[in-house]
């Protein structure tokens with residue numbers, strides 16, 4: 175059985191992953207209105223991934239005979255700047271998620287919950303990927319510049335991302 179402390183912390187993380195999903199969906203809606211369907215696709219796939227992260231945590235709480243309490247999801251930003259600014263925001267957001275996952279892991283260590291430590295390793299690895307994806311796209315956008323042709327090229331590339 176999971177400790178109450180760790181259960182509550184995972185519940186908070188479920189909420190933050192759902193907020194992440196909501197934030198990416200808001201970004202996707204923004205890109206749709208800009209007619210950047212590739213960027214909209216990439217952020218929509220990410221929305222689905224974040225929902226998956228929340229559900230992975232949700233299931234784990236029950237696997238350990240804990241309880242899930244769902245709280246209100248904060249409103250995400252609705253106004254955004256340029257694509258490169260958005261990906262810089264994404265990187266900052268993912269760095270925050272990484273710090274939250276690290277704190278969860280530290281709690282699992284403190285609670286001597288070895289099963290939770292192993293479970294959380296998946297999220298630690300996932301955050302390496304999440305930060306790398308955002309960094310790669312920032313680098314690409316900065317390299318190609320912000321002309322219309324560059325944007326169309328980047329949009330085509332991001333449009334190729336498929337859901338896992």
Ligand code: FEO
Nearest residue numbers: 191224227271304
């Ligand atoms: Fe669920 Fe993007 O971290």
